[in-house]
Amino acid sequence: MANAHNSHAEGNHGSVKSYLIGFVLSVILTAIPFGLVMFPSMPKDITIMIVVALAVIQVVVHLVYFLHMDRSEEQRSNVSTFLFTAMVIALLVGLSLWIMFSIHTSMMAK
Numbered sequence: 001m002a003n004a005h006n007s008h009a010e011g012n013h014g015s016v017k018s019y020l021i022g023f024v025l026s027v028i029l030t031a032i033p034f035g036l037v038m039f040p041s042m043p044k045d046i047t048i049m050i051v052v053a054l055a056v057i058q059v060v061v062h063l064v065y066f067l068h069m070d071r072s073e074e075q076r077s078n079v080s081t082f083l084f085t086a087m088v089i090a091l092l093v094g095l096s097l098w099i100m101f102s103i104h105t106s107m108m109a110k
Contacts, residue, residue, distance in 0.1 A: 014068055022065025029058040 014022075033051040040047065063069045069079055 014065065018065055022061055025061045025065070026058060029054050029061065 033054050036042065036047050036050060042050075063082070069075050069082065071079075
């Protein structure tokens, strides 16, 4: 019985190769923004956009290579739950920032 459980669980886990690929991609996606910030050679706006874009890519790398989220039938509920959570967080943070900016603008006008 324990062997049946282990063989089923191993199907969802990645190989050493996939973990190494995820690790190397994570290091690269961390080193590039670090280098851009430590040795500024571009305008701040472009640097911020690159850092944010690489952060989003790194989140996807972690989801795929370490959390094993993919388009398979078994992962469909996990992916939809994650997307719903991300949407709620984006709305909460985005709308909170919008409200604070609006309040700040209203208070500075007087």
